[in-house]
Amino acid sequence: MNVYSLRWRFTIGFILLQLCAIAASLVLVFYAASGARPDSAIPSIWLSDAIAESIKVGVDGKAIIVPSRQLSGMIEKWPSLWFVVELPKGDLITHGDIPEKVAGNISFLRTFRNAELHGYVDDPTNVVRLQRMETIAGEAAIFTGGMSMSQYSLILLLGNIAIGVPSIILATITVLGVPLVTRWALRSFNDLTDRLDKIDFEARGGVVDDRAMPNEVLRVLNGINMALRRLDSGFETTERFFVNAAHELRTPIAILQLRIDTLAPSQDKSHLQTGIKRLTAITNQLLDIEKYRQKPPRKTRVELNSIVSKIVADFAPLAIAEGYEMSFESRAKCAFVLGEPDALERALANLIRNAIQYGGKTGEISVGIEADGSILVTDQGPGIADDMQVRIFEPFYRINPHGTGAGLGLSMVNDIVTSHGGYVEVVSSPGAGSSFAVRWREARVDFH
Amino acid sequence: MKLLLIEDDLEMADALRTALSQHGVVLDSVADLATAREAIAMADYDIVLIDRQLPDGDGSALLAEMRRSGKSVRSIIVSALGSANDRISGLNDGADDYLPKPFEIDELVARMSAVLRRAADKASPILVIGNVTYDHTSRDVHVKGIRLLLARRELLIFETFLRNRGRTVLRSLLEERVYSFNDEIQSNSLEVNLSRLRRKLADAHANLVIKNVRGIGYFLHELD
Structure with a gap:
């Protein structure tokens, strides 16, 4: 995972x-423990357990003591250690020197269930403990003494039980649970990016769907x-401004054109007429481009044979009037492109108009559809130099600066073809004519 | 030819008046629909040129009024609104033609003549294209006043071209028009008829040429 996620x-x-x-929490507990000043000696809480565990029943049915490893260790460590175990059948097991004051008071102590007598810190063996415990030989009253434990150990023990166990549980839950919870809580952000990905920013009016989003994300989303x-x-x-501006230009251009038309024939007049033609072409094409841009492209199946042959039929009279022959040939029975029929027609019309305008007014303009659905428009004109x-395809670029074109036709062709997932290729060399090919990245051609 | 121009841009009106006067056209110009109604009621105009965006409404409203009043005035809309939709709606409103601004004066004059000629065509059955004439009633074709003798299918082909002047005629349309269902069309039969018609037109020095648009059809090209 990214550190910045x-x-x-x-x-x-x-x-x-x-x-x-x-x-x-742990540190605090141990700090408190370190601050506690022990003022008394406490009998070991482990000793009784160790003794109870060591009680066994002998072969004769009598209870005997077989010291466990723990008990042996204690006996070894504390020479003063003593104990008395009273068993139900009157069996009695003793170890060590039972202090006089305890031995004399056993019958008194026996009247209690549990008892614990604390000693002074400087005399740690002077402690007594009575505890009744279940052993293998029945319930035993175990009197112990002569061995103490420090208060630190007790607090540590209690601390470990009170804090340690919950800490382990908490730590486990934290390490395992937090990533899951985080992922769950932040899932909405993944949803958000998914939805953002779905937006087509080219198309106008696209907004992010805000259904079932948490409030925090909703605010981001509303902002977007x-x-x-x-x-x-x-x-x-x-x-709108752009379209209005282009529109508003038409009347002044019309006035200018009429004024120029009324001038007596002269070289100046023909220059002015060329200029006006160009101005008209630019305004018309600007409006054309905007018109095409305003519409989000529909996705309809456009059959290329029908639109291409229609455009060729439309332009044939113009081409013939300009001195060309015109032909159409298709190698694809059916070729489909998904897109906007009007826009595709306009692109093709511009390619053919371009050929008519710059094809040298001679020879043939041939339009063809190749087997893969590519559209070819070929002229036999002067051709285009490599560097040009x-x-x-750049807007407003014109090979012939004195011509009447707006320099927008091929740029529009390129825009439209690109937005339909295709590209335009030029094959041309000076003197050998030009061939423009509209190729599709996804060919959808039927050969049935 | 007498013209009424409805145009609120006075400079545009003036420029048009000057330009048209060189073509021998007399022009009355008004700046709004109300004045236009009065003018139409008072005088007879051959053609009304209508701008669409006028101070008191859309010029196309006038077309419906003129039609209702029974006046057979020809009309051409001259407008800065030039998109295909604008043109279609203008023509549907009853305009005889639609010319988007800007335009060349020669084009306007040509269109005005065409509109008037169409009006005249309905009255007279003779169609004149350069040095060729065609009589709708007798179906006779003359070139330079000399009758051109055409076989039945050649005539059918020629008439199909005349009905589609200025347009490419699809090969399928020609076949459909020239042959009935019962005829067995031999693959080169249309070509044979076409080349005969072509030769006859050429021999008579007609200024009409049938051009082949390979893969699409044919086009009757009118030489200048």
């Missing part, structure tokens, strides 16, 4: 926090949607 930060953060809390809407409306305003072939 939210999930990673949450996980690591929470785990560290919990572990710190656990450590702090608001920004998208603002951008959309900004775009619209600009576009890249530039012809």
